[in-house]
Structure formats: structure tokens, C-alpha cells
Amino acid sequence: MATLSRKCVPFTPLERDLSKSRVVLVTAAGVHRKDQTPFNIADDLGDLTFRVINGDAANSELMVTHHHYDHSDADQDINCVFPLELLRELQAEGFIGEVGKEHIGYMGYTMQLKKMYDETAPQMAEYVDKKCKADVVVLTGG
Amino acid sequence: MLGIPTVLVTVGPEASKQMRPPRAMYPKGFKIGNSLGKPGQRELQKKVLRDALLMLTEPARPGQVIEREYPEYDLA
Numbered sequence: 084m085a086t087l088s089r090k091c092v093p094f095t096p097l098e099r100d101l102s103k104s105r106v107v108l109v110t111a112a113g114v115h116r117k118d119q120t121p122f123n124i125a126d127d128l129g130d131l132t133f134r135v136i137n138g139d140a141a142n143s144e145l146m147v148t149h150h151h152y153d154h155s156d157a158d159q160d161i162n163c164v165f166p167l168e169l170l171r172e173l174q175a176e177g178f179i180g181e182v183g184k185e186h187i188g189y190m191g192y193t194m195q196l197k198k199m200y201d202e203t204a205p206q207m208a209e210y211v212d213k214k215c216k217a218d219v220v221v222l223t224g225g
Numbered sequence: 226m227l228g229i230p231t232v233l234v235t236v237g238p239e240a241s242k243q244m245r246p247p248r249a250m251y252p253k254g255f256k257i258g259n260s261l262g263k264p265g266q267r268e269l270q271k272k273v274l275r276d277a278l279l280m281l282t283e284p285a286r287p288g289q290v291i292e293r294e295y296p297e298y299d300l301a
Contacts, residue, residue, distance in 0.1 A: 092246075092247055092287040092288040093247060094228075094247040094248075094287040095228035095229060095231070095247065096230065096285075097230040097281040097282060101278055101279075101281065101282060106278070112258075112260070152257045152258050153257065153258050154258055156258050156259055156263060156264050157258055159264040159265075160263075160265055162261055162262075162267065162270045163259050163260065163261055163262065163263065163264060163270070164258065164259075164260050164261065166261050166270055166271070166274045169261075169267070169270055169271045169274050170274065172271065173271070173274065173275065173278070178275065179278065208229075211229060217229050218230070219229070219231070219232075219278070219281060220230070220231040220232075221234065221274070221277055222231055222232070222233040222234070222246075223233075223234050223260045223261070224233075224234075224235055224257075224260060225236075225257055225258055225260070
């Protein structure tokens with residue numbers, strides 16, 4: 084991956100219609116599948132790992148593990164932070180081309196910012212690019 | 226082409242501005258944990274998501290966080 088100046092805003096234009104685009108969600112809100120290992124909230128340094136979530140996951144299969152924001156609303160309705168179900172509706176309506184087959188959840192809290200910046204973030208970007216083949220990424224926080 | 230077009234929905238606009246994201250939207254007044262809306266506000270959540278996606282097709286202001294008003298957020 085090319086190295087960009089940190090002063091630069093890495094803007095990439097959308098070169099196709101939304102109605103023909105594959106959309107992938109990346110959330111820092113600590114979302115993962117219930118059958119996946121939860122994020123490690125016992126470590127004060129945070130958790131640098133990420134989880135891959137299948138695009139057809141039901142809301143009932145998802146949960147939040149994150150101890151740096153109040154996720155009680157997301158516990159009731161995951162669409163508050165991770166609108167995968169709504170993205171599927173936008174696909175059915177033809178507003179977007181396709182919901183990605185895989186999406187990414189991570190816990191957006193870490194005291195290891197350099198590792199997050201130098202390792203986890205590029206790994207997620209690589210996954211989204213090469214595995215998910217995303218045309219568009221929607222990012223959400225907690 | 227280098228890169229993937231992204232759009233960020235943030236409820237922490239001050240922190241997000243420091244990262245100068247290529248496209249970012251702040252649904253004004255939404256609290257942390259409610260990036261798309263409150264539980265059960267399905268139409269609002271979908272509207273926010275749709276508006277975020279539409280930012281990819283509109284003239285961009287890279288590095289800025291665009292505030293959007295959603296008065297219905299406070300009605301629930």
C-alpha cells in the first residue's frame with residue numbers, strides 16, 4: 084500500500100453508481116457474532132483484533148463487546164450502530180447494488196494507537212479490498 | 226485506482242475532525258451509541274444510512290465533518 088503523508092486527506096472518488104456498488108460496513112462499535120470470541124475488555128490496552136461478520140447475519144446473531152461507550156441501545160437494536168439489516172433493505176430497493184458478503188467489526192478503543200494505525204487498520208483495509216472487494220465502505224463508531 | 230471510497234457516520238465530530246476523513250457526516254445531536262438513531266427508529270436509521278451513502282455521489286468536502294439535522298431523533 085502506498086504511503087501517504089499524514090497531512091493528506093486520502094480521498095477516493097466513487098466511479099460507479101451506488102446502484103451498482105458493493106457496500107461493506109466497518110464498525111468500531113465492538114460488534115461481532117455471538118459465536119465469535121468477544122473483544123478483550125479485560126486488557127486496559129484494548130484489543131487490536133477484528134472480526135469478520137457475514138453479510139447475511141441476522142440481528143439476533145450479533146452482539147457488542149465494548150466497555151468505552153454505553154451500548155445498551157445497540158444491545159436492543161444493533162441497527163443503532165451496525166445497519167447491516169438496513170443495508171440489505173437498500174439492496175432489495177435497488178438503492179445499492181449489493182451488500183458485501185463480509186463486513187468488519189472491531190473495538191474502537193486502544194491505548195496502542197501506533198499498532199492500530201500501522202498494523203490493524205492496514206489489515207482491515209486489505210481485507211475489505213481484497214477479500215470483500217468493496218466498492219464502498221460505510222464506517223460507523225459507537 | 227488507489228483506495229476505496231468511504232463515508233463515516235460519526236457521533237464524535239470533534240474527535241473525527243482530527244482525523245480529517247474524506248467524507249464524514251454527523252447527525253446532529255445523536256448521542257454516542259446512536260450513530261444511526263435510537264432503537265426502533267427504523268425509518269430514521271435508514272434515512273441516515275441512505276444520506277451517508279448519497280454523500281459518495283455529492284460534491285465532497287474532504288477533511289470536514291458535515292452536520293445533518295434529523296429532528297425526528299428527539300421525537301422518540
